[in-house]
Amino acid sequence: MVGSEVLEESGEKISKKEASSLSLEEDESFSSNYGDVTTNELQLAVEGKELTDVSNLVEEIVGSEVSIRGRVHKNRLVGTKLFVILRESGFTVQCVVEETRVGANMIKFVKQLSRESVVELIGVVSHPKKPLTGTTQQKNVLPRRSLLNLPLVVEDAARSESDIEKSGKDGKPAARVLQDTRLNNRVLDIRTPANQAIFRIQCQVQIDIMICHYPNRVLEIHTPKLMAGSSEGGSAVFRLDYKGQPACLAQSPQLHKQMAICGDMRRVFEVGPVFRAEDSFTHRHLCEFVGLDVEMEIRMHYSEIMDLVGELFPFIFTKIEERCPKELESVKKQYPFQSLKFLPQTLRLTFAEGIQMLKEAGEEVDPLGDLNTESERKLGQLVLEKYKTEFYMLHRYPLAVRPFYTMPYENDSNYSNSFDVFIRGEEIMSGAQRIHDPELLEKRARECCIDVKTISTYIDAFRYGAPPHGGFGVGLERVVMLLCALNNIRKTSLFPRDSQRLTP
Amino acid sequence: MVGSEVLEESGEKISKKEASSLSLEEDESFSSNYGDVTTNELQLAVEGKELTDVSNLVEEIVGSEVSIRGRVHKNRLVGTKLFVILRESGFTVQCVVEETRVGANMIKFVKQLSRESVVELIGVVSHPKKPLTGTTQQKNVLPRRSLLNLPLVVEDAARSESDIEKSGKDGKPAARVLQDTRLNNRVLDIRTPANQAIFRIQCQVQIDIMICHYPNRVLEIHTPKLMAGSSEGGSAVFRLDYKGQPACLAQSPQLHKQMAICGDMRRVFEVGPVFRAEDSFTHRHLCEFVGLDVEMEIRMHYSEIMDLVGELFPFIFTKIEERCPKELESVKKQYPFQSLKFLPQTLRLTFAEGIQMLKEAGEEVDPLGDLNTESERKLGQLVLEKYKTEFYMLHRYPLAVRPFYTMPYENDSNYSNSFDVFIRGEEIMSGAQRIHDPELLEKRARECCIDVKTISTYIDAFRYGAPPHGGFGVGLERVVMLLCALNNIRKTSLFPRDSQRLTP
Known part of the structure; x- marks a missing residue:
């Protein structure tokens, strides 16, 4: 039961295949059958032998000869037997190589294989407690040897x-x-069970978004990331030269998704990179992240946007629990967390109600200012205590803290038709009704000290008749981070880009 | 039947609602009920009246009062009656405003509405042949008036x-x-029926890709577009400054999707922008397009990649015909084309076979060079005549015409384990097995005169054990362009970017 001991030692969430192990033998006449693969056509392919997944090495096929491929997770010599743990897709199998059967040369070859090397072999599946049976053919080829000294195990x-x-x-x-x-x-790093799981969960989030949008006729679009102006007039923008013209990378698909609505596309969404030349190095900011953006025509009221958010996210949370139970377990094993508490009917509070709750709890907050991270977290606690949910919306934000294109609230111009959404006390999303009247848009831009000339393309988009509309944007990495209560957004970005990192 | 005449004149593929029209009346006491909406909360919302889609104005609701919203498609005065054609989501309705009923002021207001203005109104649905019935309430509000002089109709x-x-x-x-x-x-421009259809078809292509990938456990990933080096060592790269570091925009997700495979993700795909600083201005090149990229571990042979392509594309073609018949009709109406001919089992020819066919047809082609656009088109014709398909693969390309990371063909190093895919005689896709051995990769880079230092990140990705793998990349715009036999890729890009265009 060497394999089993090894796995317990490792502390990894790897499914154990205790019922089976593989024995390899060597007749010296087959000595050419092991070694580095020097050719590019695969050895196994030539002989037409299908690979068996390690997860399929079950009790039923004990006694069969199989070909497998996996990574050397670890190996150790016990007497004249070499035990190699081979890992593949989160499953491991113990491969037993006996000197008495395969000869000293093959033992020597297998022993010096470095961890993480990719190995292919043919052997007979056997129960580890039973004596090993012989094989008709023996092979151990190495598509790709890894470095001897790995930077991490x-x-x-x-x-x-x-x-x-x-x-x-x-x-x-x-x-x-x-x-x-x-x-x-x-x-x-991404070979760990938790990381494999995180990116499966992330993919599932996207699938669920598409499943939820499809019946609602929300059209997936792609807007350009190369722009002639700065998308939000801010400073955190990456600039470049475009064939002699000054250009920049889109800080959001804001302009173009609104143009799609003006082009009568009714409801659109986009999944695509968003670029922010952030200077700050925090646990929740990246210079490039995946934006999930929605924009839609409003029929009656801006609450329709919140309705969509209120349908979409509980759907995602529920589906993730249903379809990724193993993945959630894998993440929890390394980074323990409690499942997200959410209500089937998403809670909506006005900004003023939120301020009131904070005040009652003795917090000092500006009723027409923005909430800082600490206030947001505190409010999250208060909401959880009172309403038993870690997912809620805060709406009718003060106009002064929102972008210039946000529609002011008709009855009180201190406020706006906008909202933020929170998971576990952290903001994940902003949304709002947009101004669709070019004159009002120009007026608001001037009030916000934005040079109207620099955003003329944006404003002009509304001159050919624009329906009332609004939308929201959220970062995919942030959703997964907060869903799994991870402490750093870099854990949910495959190859993160921040103020200090541009590689690998 | 004024509405009907108007529509025939326009030549648009717009579904006619001949069974219904709307009558508007005005009691002078309601004169405040028409005009520009000066507020941002919608008038209709205040009164709690749900909007009815124009497509839902059917025979059954004749006599009912409804609220609708649409664009002024055109209007004309006949005697004392004003006929306004209102367009919404490809459907139109004729709205009749009679001076004898609404008064001269409202007629004047409605008459001067410019085309494309967004209008909301309340009226009674009536059959155009029957006398118009009265309404209990009358309204005509204008969320957004369009410019009087439109740059295009x-x-x-x-x-x-x-x-x-x-x-x-x-x-x-x-x-x-x-x-x-x-x-x-x-x-x-995107308000035309053909354009509305093109982007619905494009969205359906993406949905079908996800539906096809899901059971095959192909994981959707997102790789960074900001890179420290040039992704393919070429010159057509956009460069920028990244916090003081030289950076560039990814010309493909090649490096990172391969790294995902080295990270044991097995099969991945990405839908995301690809940036090429193309100088040429052609019908099929863009400086930014949507790349559909797949990368997968190879178990036995590189033909597994072609198997996936052979499964994916016929699936897409079939589903588009099934799910987008109206959209295909809309495109055909403006840009006539024949439906794509394809085989359920995708045809595969070797490059050598393709050369042979061209030679037999009297074409002069270099057997170890690349095919030019003309030869590709000619071969497409020959294949269509012989095999009755406009979709096929050509594989085992000459090594010399493929990127350095392409796996050479073991039995003849003049060739490689690579393929191209064609639709209607145009290349839409390249795919190949990649070199997973860092030493061979370095050797091939040097042979292709690439400075190995500049691609060290790429090569290093394979030093920690890499499984055999390969993949392909295709442009979403090109797929839709060729599926619909459109003559220009700008027709399938929502906001195209080319060597001369960076706006809107």
């Missing part, structure tokens, strides 16, 4: 904080892989 | 080439809207 990268502390107690502190080491070597 | 932009010629015969040539006028005023 996947086993270490997969260890939870509590396991690191536990192993510390008996004098042998386990290695902790730091964030920069992980990100510098992301190709190794 | 949607009716003109929607006219097919044959209709332009037809109208030309009787001495009144109809207006032809030129491409630059369309693209400069895209917000108006």
Whole structure:
């Protein structure tokens, strides 16, 4: 049961295949059957042998000969037997190589394989407690050997904080892989079960968005990321030269998704990169992230936008629980968290109600200013206590803290037809009704000290008749981060870009 | 039947609602009920009246009072009656405003409404042949008036080439809207039925990709568009300053999708912008387009990649015919085309076979060079004649014409494990097995005169053990363009970017 011991040691959430192991043998006449693959056509392909997934090495096929491919998770020599744990898609199998059967040369070859090398082999599936049976053919080829000295060991990268502390107690502190080491070597880091799970969850979020949008006839569009002006008139913009013209990268699809509505597309959404030349290095900001943007015609009232948010997110949360239970487990094993508390009917509070709750709790807040991160978190706690939800909306924000294109509230121009959405006390989304009247838009731009000439393309889009409309934008990485209560947005970005990182 | 005449004149593919029209009346005491909406909360919302879609103005609701919103498609005065054609989501309704009922002031207001203005009104649905019935309430509010002089008229932009010629015969040539006028005023241009359809078809292509990938466990990922080096070592790259570091925009997700495979993600796909600083101005090149990229582990042979392509595209073609029949009709009405001929089992020819076919047809082609556009088109014709398909793959391309990271063909290093895919004689896609051995990769880079230092991040990704893998990339705009046999890629890009265009 060597394999089983090894796995417990590692602390990884890897499904164990205790029922089976593989035995490899070598007749010296087959010595050419192991070694690095020097050719590009695969050895196994030539012989027409289908690969079996490690997850399919079940009790029923004990005694069969199979070909498998996986990474060397670890190996160790016990007497004349070499035990190699091979990992594939989160599953592992123990491969037993016996010197008495395969000869010293093959033992030597297998022993020096570095961790993470990709190995293909043919062997017979056997129960580890039973004596190993012989094989008719033996093979162990190496499509790609990994470096001998790895910058990080996947086993270490997969260890939870509590396991690191536990192993510390008996004098042998386990290695902790730091964030920069992980990100510098992301190709190794994303092999951990938690990371594999995070990106499956992220993909599921996108699938659920499409499933929810489809019956609502929300059209997926793609807007250009190369723009002639600055999309929000801010400073955090990446500038470049476009064939001799000054250009910049879109800080949001705001202009173009609104133009799509003016083009009578009714309801549109986009999933695409958003670029912000952020200077600050925080746990929740990236210089490039995946924006999920929606824009829609308003028929009666801007609450229709909040209705869509209120339908979309509980749907996503529910589907993730249903379709990714194993993935959620994998994340929790390394980064423990409580499942998100949310109501089937999403709670909506006005900004003024939120301010009132904070005041009653003794917080000092400006009723017409923005909430800072601390106030948002505090309000999240108060809402959770009172309403038992970690997902809610705050709407009718003060006009002064919103972008110039936000529609003012008709009955009180201190406020606006806008909202923010919070998960676990952190803002994940902003939304609003937009001004569709070019004259009002120009007036508001001037009031916000924006040079109207620089945004003339934006304003002109509304001169050919624009229906009332609004929308919202949210970062995919932030949704997954807060869904899984992760402490850093870099954990949910495959190859993060921040003020200090442009590689790999 | 004024409405009906008007529609025939326009030549647009707009569903006619001949069964219904709306009558508006005015009691002078309600004169405040028409005019520009000066407030931002919608008038109708205040009164809690739900909007009815124009498509829902059917025989059954004749006699009912409804609120509708639409654009002024055209209007004309006949005697004391004003006929306004209101357009909404490709449907139109004739609204009848009678001076004897609403008074001179309202007639005056409605008459001066410019085309494309967005109008809301309340009226009673009636059959145009029957006498009009009275209303209990009358209203005509204007959320957004359009400019009086429009740069293009949607009716003109929607006219097919044959209709332009037809109208030309009787001495009144109809207006032809030129491409630059369309693209400069895209917000108006995308209101045509053909354009509305093109972007619905494009969205359906994406939905079908996801539906096809989901059971195959192909994971959607997002890779960074901001890179520290040049992704393919070419010159057509947009450069920028990233916080003091030289950076560029990704010319493809090649590096990162391969890194995802090295990170054990098995099969990944990405839908995202691709940036190419193209100098040439052609019918099929853009400086920014939507890339559909797939990368996958190869189990046995690189033909597995072609298997996926062979499954995916016939699926897309079939689903588009099934789910977008109206949209295809709308496109055909303006830009006539024959439905794509394709086989359920996609045809695969080797490059050598393709060369042979061209030679037999008397074409002079270099057997180890690339095919030029003309040869590709010629081969497309030959394949169509011989195999009755306009969709096929050509594989085992000469190594010399493929990127350095393409896996050479083991049995003949003049060739490579790569393929191109064609629709209607035009290349839409390139795919290949990639070199997963860093030493071979370095060797091939040097042979292709690429400075290995500049691509070290790329090569290093394979040093921690890489499985055999490959993939393909295709442009979404090009797929839709060729599916609908359109003559210019700008027709399938919502806001195209080319060597001369960076706006709107």
